[in-house]
Amino acid sequence: MSSFQEKLERRVTSINSLLCVGLDPHEQELGSATPDAAFTFCKTLIIQTLPYAACYKPNAAFFEALGDEGLKVLRRIVEEVIPDDVPVLLDCKRGDIGSTAAAYADAAYQHIGADAVTLSPLMGWDSVAPFITEKYSSKGAFFLCKTSNPGSKDFLELDLKSNATLYEYIAQLVGQKWSSQTPFATLGLVVGATDPVALRAARKAAGNKVWILAPGVGAQGGNLSEALQAGLNAEGTGMLIPVSRGISKAENPSATAKELQEQIEVCRKQVREQTSLSSASSILPYQKEFLEFSLEQGVLKFGSFVLKSGRTSPYFFNAGLFATGTALFKLGKAYASTIMNSSSL
Secondary structure (H helix, E strand, O other), rough: OOOHHHHHHHHHHHHHEEEEEEEEHHHHHHHHHHHHHHHHHHHHHHHHHHOOOOOOEEEEHHHHOOOOOHOOOOHHHHHHHHOOOOOOEEEEEEEEHHHHHHHHHHHHHHHHHOOEEEEEEOOOOOHHHHHHHHHHHEEEEEEEEEEOOHHHHHHOOOEEOOOOHHHHHHHHHHHHHHHOOOOOOOOOOOOOOOHHHHHHHHHHHHOOOEEEOOOOOOOOOHHHHHHHHHOOOOOOOOEEEEEEEEHHHOOOOOHOOOOOOOHHHHHHHHHHHHHHHHHOOOOHHHHHHHHHHHHHHHHHHEEEEOOOOOOOEEEOOOHHHHOOOOHHHHHHHHHHHHHOOOOOO
């Protein structure tokens, strides 16, 4: 069975999308708050947005509000409607310890069938470990870091003795320490798209490997371009943009999802180009010459490529395409220059 990381990376690569479609069967959107209405609402939205959704994010609260039948609907949506190759991120925001946390994990993964969850990190490692270690070490967890609601500043912006804010400490803890304690799970952060400054700070504190779920685009007023510029990693990925009402309440949800997916891709391309230019300015002349020649020959390509291991890479280099005498001469010249410029000589 594929891990959450593998499913997510394959899906992101196959459809070129970082759009996460929220499934929020709120009473106001259903007309009649019944389990059948919730199922129809979610199924219709999934069918309309499937070509553009990197993953789906059902909000557990709206299904729980419908009682036992609502939870059955949630399970049916995951099992019967969402394709197996599309990851499911259950928005449940759990936060407890011991056997209670383990029971929540069993409910999310075994009974509902989710691939990842949202969690509160404030009770520490023992409150999150049941979701991402041992039998669930291939799952994913996104930790509340700097949420998009106005009241988040009451706690998450508090300054610590280290001069970092609480949310920066959470980002560093997740990205640097917890990630090393569970190397096979996918750890992420929830940082509101309404606060680009916090997004940039969280990305810096957590590093490039951590995924960021950035709610707040659309109904909450978050600027998509600013959020992506602040939160994407150097490879132009590592970020999911969840949109719920902005799509479900649109006159044409399919067209709206497509437009969002395209806007995200434009921003990703800009970030990758900026990163390439920044890197190019610091390389030596012989390195620049070799890179330019490799690009001309089609030996070096940038983008998103799935390797044999199932992981994705921001570039692909195939030296076997150096097939002419001139090409091999330049390849040898580059190797010789590298050796001559080595600091170990």
